[in-house]
Amino acid sequence: MDLKYTGAVPSDAERDAVDTLLGPPPSGWEGGDERTAGDLRWATGGASAVRDRRDQLLPALHAVNDRVGWISEGALDYICRRLTVAPAEAYGVATFYAMFSVRPRPAKVLHVCTDLACAARGSASVCADLTERLGPPGTPAEGAVWQESPCLGLCERAPAALLLRAGPESGQPSSQDAPRLSAVVAPATPADLLATARTPEAGPPEPPAAAAVPQAGDPDLVLLRRVGSVDPASLDDYRANGGYSALRRAFSLGPAGVIREVLDAGLVGRGGAAFPTGRKWQATAQQAGGPHYLVCNADESEPGTFKDRVLMEGDPYALIEAMTIAGYAIGAHQGFIYLRGEYPRAYGRLGHALTSARTRGLLGPDVLGQGYAFDIEIRRGAGAYICGEETAIFNSIEGQRGEPRSKPPFPVEKGLFGRPTAVNNVETLVNVLPILERGAAAYAATGTGTSTGTKLFCVSGQVARPGVYELPFGANLRELLELAGPPERLRAVLLGGAAGGFVRPDELDVPLTFEGTRAAGTTLGSGVVMVLDDSVELPRVLLRIAEFFRDESCGQCVPCRVGTVRQEEALHRIVDRTGAGAAEDIALMREVGQAMRDASICGLGQTAWNAVESAIDRLGVYK
Known part of the structure; x- marks a missing residue:
C-alpha cells in the first residue's frame, strides 16, 4: 500500500468501529465527512496532543479487525487521520502482530x-x-x-x-x-x-476454568483455592470467600507497610527472572517524577504456559484486588492489564469484573472510601511473543511496534509513557493476597529460604492429567509428575518452555526452586513442565523451537534477527540430512548461540539457544 495519506475511503462498518472507540471526529481534518468554514488548520495542542492520542492505535486496529476481520487501506488511513499518526508508522504496527491482516480474508x-x-x-x-x-x-x-x-x-x-x-x-x-x-x-x-x-x-462448550486444575478443591491450595469453588462472575461470592480482606489490610498498613510486608515475605517474580517484587515496588515508589504506572503482564506466550489464563478465567477479582494493592503501594493511580489476544474468555471475564468493581466502589476515584483513586484498563495484545518482554509491552501500549527497549533506564525510572512503572505478571500479583491475609512470616514459612511460597506449574504433554498444579517451592520434579501421571516410557522433560532446558529421566529429583534448577543446569522459568515420551521425535521438537524463535524475533537487533535464522537452517540440515554432517552444524550453532546470548537486546535472543543446547549436551539428541 502507499505509505502516505491516500484518500482511500473506509467502509461504513470500519468507520463505525473506529468512531465507537474514539468518538465522532471533531473536524474534517480528522476524518469528518466535510471541512466546514471553522475547520481552519491550526495546532490546538501541538506535538504533546498528538502523542496523547497515539496510545489508541492498537485499540483502533483491534476495533477494525474485530468488526471486519482485516484492516483495509481505507480503514488504516481513517485511523491515521483520527489519531494524527503517519501511515507508514501505523502500517508498521499493523503488520507487526500475527492476529492482524492487511490483506482481505474471511470474517x-x-x-x-x-x-x-x-x-x-x-x-x-x-x-x-x-x-x-x-x-x-x-x-x-x-x-x-x-x-x-x-x-x-x-x-x-x-x-x-x-x-x-x-x-x-x-x-x-x-x-x-x-x-x-x-x-x-x-x-x-x-x-x-x-x-x-x-x-x-x-x-x-468450553469447560469451566477448574477443569484445568486437577487439584481443584484441595484445602491446601493457596493461589488456586477459589478456582472452581467461587463463581468468577460474582463479586459477592468472591468477597464471601475472603475477597478484599487483603486490600483492607493494605490500607491499614499504608504504602510503605505493604512494601515492607512483600519484602519480608521474600516474594520474587514468577515470570522467570525471579527479581524481588518488593525491591521493584520500592524503587518505583521512591521515584520523584509522576505519574506512576502499574502494568500487569498477562501476555503469557511462552509455549506450554497457561497458568495466568486459568487464574484470570477462574478468579478474575483476585487479580483486580492484587493490582489495586500494588498500585497503592507504588503510588500509581492507573493500571493496565496487557492481555494476550488469544484469550477471549479471560478478556470477557476481566471486563465484567472491572465493571462490577467500579460499580461497587472498589475501583475509581475513592476506593473503599479511603481517598485513594485507582482504575485499571485492559489493553489486548495481538499475537506477538516478544510483547511478554516488559519494555516491549510499553511500546505496544504506546502505539509503537512491540520492540524491546535498551536498558538502562529501567522501567522503575522510565517506563510506560516515560514515567516510573512497575511490571509484574499475573501469578506474581496474586501472591500478594496471601502475604497480606496471613502475614509475611506465615507466607515465608512455606517453601525454601530463597524461594518462598507456592508455585504454579503448567504440566502438559504425555501425562494422564495435564493442567495447572500448585506446589510449595522445594517439591521435586518427581513428585509433580506423580500427581500428573507420567508416561511409562519417559524420554525427557522440558522445563521453562521454549526458552528453557531439558532434563533426563534420571534427573527427576531436581528441586523445583529457582536456585535448585539453576544448580542442576536448567531453569524453572515461568513454570512450564512439558513431558515427552519416546514416541516424540526430539529433532523435530528442536526444529519447532527454532522455527518459533525465528518467527517471534522482532528483528530489531542483528544477533537475534540473523542468529535465529541460522539456528533454524542448521537444524533443518541435520533433520533433513542435507548437510555435510551434524558435527559441523552443531559447532556452528554453538558459535551462533553464544553470540545471541551475549549480544541480543532482550531475553528472546539470549535464550533462543537454551533448549537446543540442553538437548545436545544432556540428551545426546544427535548421536
Whole structure:
C-alpha cells in the first residue's frame, strides 16, 4: 500500500468501529465527512496532543479487525487521520502482530496450534487432514480461513484450536453481519473443526476454568483455592470467600507497610527472572517524577504456559484486588492489564469484573472510601511473543511496534509513557493476597529460604492429567509428575518452555526452586513442565523451537534477527540430512548461540539457544 495519506475511503462498518472507540471526529481534518468554514488548520495542542492520542492505535486496529476481520487501506488511513499518526508508522504496527491482516480474508479465522504441547498430542495429523479437506493454510474455504498458530495457551487440552469470527459486538445497532464470536475447540478433531468453522455458535462448550486444575478443591491450595469453588462472575461470592480482606489490610498498613510486608515475605517474580517484587515496588515508589504506572503482564506466550489464563478465567477479582494493592503501594493511580489476544474468555471475564468493581466502589476515584483513586484498563495484545518482554509491552501500549527497549533506564525510572512503572505478571500479583491475609512470616514459612511460597506449574504433554498444579517451592520434579501421571516410557522433560532446558529421566529429583534448577543446569522459568515420551521425535521438537524463535524475533537487533535464522537452517540440515554432517552444524550453532546470548537486546535472543543446547549436551539428541 502507499505509505502516505491516500484518500482511500473506509467502509461504513470500519468507520463505525473506529468512531465507537474514539468518538465522532471533531473536524474534517480528522476524518469528518466535510471541512466546514471553522475547520481552519491550526495546532490546538501541538506535538504533546498528538502523542496523547497515539496510545489508541492498537485499540483502533483491534476495533477494525474485530468488526471486519482485516484492516483495509481505507480503514488504516481513517485511523491515521483520527489519531494524527503517519501511515507508514501505523502500517508498521499493523503488520507487526500475527492476529492482524492487511490483506482481505474471511470474517472467520481458525487458528490451529502447532506448537510443542499440541505437536506432542497430534496436531500434525489434524493439520494434514485440514489441508486435505480445505487446502493449505491461508486458503479460504467453508466461509473461513485456517492458519497454523503458535501456542494458544490451551496446552492442557491439546491439540487445540481457536476460531475468531469478526462482527459487531452484541448490543451494537443491528447489522447484516453476524455478531463477533470466539469458539475454542480443544481437544481438536478435524470433524469438530469443520463443524465449528461452518457454524461457530454450535461449537463445543468450553469447560469451566477448574477443569484445568486437577487439584481443584484441595484445602491446601493457596493461589488456586477459589478456582472452581467461587463463581468468577460474582463479586459477592468472591468477597464471601475472603475477597478484599487483603486490600483492607493494605490500607491499614499504608504504602510503605505493604512494601515492607512483600519484602519480608521474600516474594520474587514468577515470570522467570525471579527479581524481588518488593525491591521493584520500592524503587518505583521512591521515584520523584509522576505519574506512576502499574502494568500487569498477562501476555503469557511462552509455549506450554497457561497458568495466568486459568487464574484470570477462574478468579478474575483476585487479580483486580492484587493490582489495586500494588498500585497503592507504588503510588500509581492507573493500571493496565496487557492481555494476550488469544484469550477471549479471560478478556470477557476481566471486563465484567472491572465493571462490577467500579460499580461497587472498589475501583475509581475513592476506593473503599479511603481517598485513594485507582482504575485499571485492559489493553489486548495481538499475537506477538516478544510483547511478554516488559519494555516491549510499553511500546505496544504506546502505539509503537512491540520492540524491546535498551536498558538502562529501567522501567522503575522510565517506563510506560516515560514515567516510573512497575511490571509484574499475573501469578506474581496474586501472591500478594496471601502475604497480606496471613502475614509475611506465615507466607515465608512455606517453601525454601530463597524461594518462598507456592508455585504454579503448567504440566502438559504425555501425562494422564495435564493442567495447572500448585506446589510449595522445594517439591521435586518427581513428585509433580506423580500427581500428573507420567508416561511409562519417559524420554525427557522440558522445563521453562521454549526458552528453557531439558532434563533426563534420571534427573527427576531436581528441586523445583529457582536456585535448585539453576544448580542442576536448567531453569524453572515461568513454570512450564512439558513431558515427552519416546514416541516424540526430539529433532523435530528442536526444529519447532527454532522455527518459533525465528518467527517471534522482532528483528530489531542483528544477533537475534540473523542468529535465529541460522539456528533454524542448521537444524533443518541435520533433520533433513542435507548437510555435510551434524558435527559441523552443531559447532556452528554453538558459535551462533553464544553470540545471541551475549549480544541480543532482550531475553528472546539470549535464550533462543537454551533448549537446543540442553538437548545436545544432556540428551545426546544427535548421536
